[in-house]
Amino acid sequence: MTTARIKHILKDGQPGDELTIQGWVRTKRDSKGFSFLEVNDGSSMSGLQVVVDGQVPHYDDLMVRISTGASVEVAGRLVASPGKGQRVEMQAAQVTLYGESDAATYPLQKKRHSFEFLRTIGHLRSRTNTLGAVFRVRNACANAIHEFFQARDFLWMHTPILTASDCEGAGELFTVTSFNLDKLPKSEDGRVDFSQDFFCKPTYLTVSGQLEAEIMAMAFANVYTFGPTFRAENSNTSRHLAEFWMVEPEMAFCDLEGNMDLAEDFLKFIFRRVLEDCADDMEFFNQRIDNSVLATADNIINSEFERITYSDAIKLLEKADKKFEYPVSWGLDMQSEHERYLAEDYFKKPVIVTDYPTEIKAFYMRLSDDEKTVAAMDVLAPRIGEIIGGSQREERLAVLERRITEAGLPKEDYWWYLDLRRYGTVPHAGFGLGFERLVQFITGMANIRDVIPFPRTPDNVEF
Numbered sequence: 001m002t003t004a005r006i007k008h009i010l011k012d013g014q015p016g017d018e019l020t021i022q023g024w025v026r027t028k029r030d031s032k033g034f035s036f037l038e039v040n041d042g043s044s045m046s047g048l049q050v051v052v053d054g055q056v057p058h059y060d061d062l063m064v065r066i067s068t069g070a071s072v073e074v075a076g077r078l079v080a081s082p083g084k085g086q087r088v089e090m091q092a093a094q095v096t097l098y099g100e101s102d103a104a105t106y107p108l109q110k111k112r113h114s115f116e117f118l119r120t121i122g123h124l125r126s127r128t129n130t131l132g133a134v135f136r137v138r139n140a141c142a143n144a145i146h147e148f149f150q151a152r153d154f155l156w157m158h159t160p161i162l163t164a165s166d167c168e169g170a171g172e173l174f175t176v177t178s179f180n181l182d183k184l185p186k187s188e189d190g191r192v193d194f195s196q197d198f199f200c201k202p203t204y205l206t207v208s209g210q211l212e213a214e215i216m217a218m219a220f221a222n223v224y225t226f227g228p229t230f231r232a233e234n235s236n237t238s239r240h241l242a243e244f245w246m247v248e249p250e251m252a253f254c255d256l257e258g259n260m261d262l263a264e265d266f267l268k269f270i271f272r273r274v275l276e277d278c279a280d281d282m283e284f285f286n287q288r289i290d291n292s293v294l295a296t297a298d299n300i301i302n303s304e305f306e307r308i309t310y311s312d313a314i315k316l317l318e319k320a321d322k323k324f325e326y327p328v329s330w331g332l333d334m335q336s337e338h339e340r341y342l343a344e345d346y347f348k349k350p351v352i353v354t355d356y357p358t359e360i361k362a363f364y365m366r367l368s369d370d371e372k373t374v375a376a377m378d379v380l381a382p383r384i385g386e387i388i389g390g391s392q393r394e395e396r397l398a399v400l401e402r403r404i405t406e407a408g409l410p411k412e413d414y415w416w417y418l419d420l421r422r423y424g425t426v427p428h429a430g431f432g433l434g435f436e437r438l439v440q441f442i443t444g445m446a447n448i449r450d451v452i453p454f455p456r457t458p459d460n461v462e463f
């Protein structure tokens with residue numbers, strides 16, 4: 001007898017197959033002389049219905065001890081299911097109880113729980129239908145991302161988590177130290193003396209792998225990073241995490257146009273893949289979470305993304321018949337309400353906004369001839385707002401030096417970044433996709449805390 005995953009049984013299992021399954025009991029119903037168990041092993045939304053009759057060894061004892069949440073192994077034979085909802089079910093020959101689950105205290109009951117409540121039981125919530133579906137889709141997205149880039153000869157490069165540079169220059173860094181915080185060494189001017197710290201200089205958790213990805217792109221032409229990034233940004237919203245995953249392709253010999261094309265192809269590919277790989281989960285999101293999920297996916301795959309300059313987008317927003325909470329005018333950063341108006345209300349599809357004012361974007365973006373704007377691009381998605389941020393990079397040494405100085409950043413810290421412009425510089429471009437925002441976008445989940453297994457947000461680092 002072989003141990004099988006339930007998703008394969010539901011799809012391909014035939015009456016007569018003798019199999020063993022392992023999983024957790026979602027529900028138990030007792031009838032006269034037999035019981036039904038629904039066993040779920042996380043491989044699919046649906047569990048397998050198991051019929052345990054009184055002939056099964058230790059039946060009485062097992063049925064007293066098995067309750068929702070218990071872990072079991074069941075060996076048995078598949079039979080055609082007379083009931084509705086499943087093609088096959090299992091007739092148990094032998095049931096092994098691995099771990100009981102105290103019925104009086106197990107927090108997951110058959111009723112619907114709020115996502116707020118589920119966050120307080122982060123160690124158990126993945127056993128619910130919704131979180132199970134979310135994390136299967138999350139996995140499918142990650143897989144699709146690698147598939148997309150590998151098929152295009154991009155090398156996956158692992159960029160460091162510990163870094164001495166602030167890529168975005170926004171000062172949202174978590175400091176990393178091995179100092180005893182009660183006994184911080186101070187230099188004469190009273191400031192902390194980092195020369196005595198582990199790395200002998202101030203060190204942080206990375207906000208982006210871009211700068212290192214640029215290094216690698218200057219050797220391999222096309223690369224991507226995919227890893228955790230950290231921002232000490234105290235924004236308690238449904239779209240911000242302190243620790244989130246980012247996918248960052250970087251391409252040599254590429255301009256903003258090529259960057260936009262890649263971003264659009266990339267999103268379309270992931271949506272297509274997820275619809276194929278997680279059809280049941282996507283159906284579930286459409287029915288239970290947001291009834292526009294499948295239509296949105298269809299729209300992403302089949303529509304051409306709108307492309308518009310920041311200046312034109314501001315004009316649209318100024319003319320909009322919608323009252324915004326925050327003012328909008330040329331030179332101001334767009335708020336999420338503006339981004340959503342453009343993608344959700346106006347164009348009703350993803351919008352790529354380009355050529356943002358120099359002042360509101362990072363130092364590394366390529367300066368336009370009139371110096372008022374930079375070659376930036378943000379992809380705005382309905383419901384989510386900014387899902388991708390990217391740019392063509394400044395490849396001209398003199399301009400980059402000036403931009404670093406103007407941004408008030410210490411030029412010496414960027415010596416290697418500047419060297420890339422000294423030795424074989426090329427036009428290059430890349431972007432960062434917020435992985436959790438992508439999963440939110442695909443699943444329709446309202447809160448970013450519910451699309452990452454263990455969310456880190458202000459005041460929350462449990463589990």
Ligand code: 4AD
Nearest residue numbers: 208210240241244248387388389390430431432434
């Ligand atoms: O726009 P951002 O800050 O761009 C960068 O970090 C560039 N270095 C990327 C690059 O060009 N290689 O961040 C990129 C994306 C955003 O569009 C957003 O989707 C996501 O990362 N993001 C966050 N996601 C969750 N929580 C946060 N606090 C996020 N901040 C950014």
Ligand code: MG
Nearest residue numbers: 378386388389
């Ligand atoms: Mg951004």
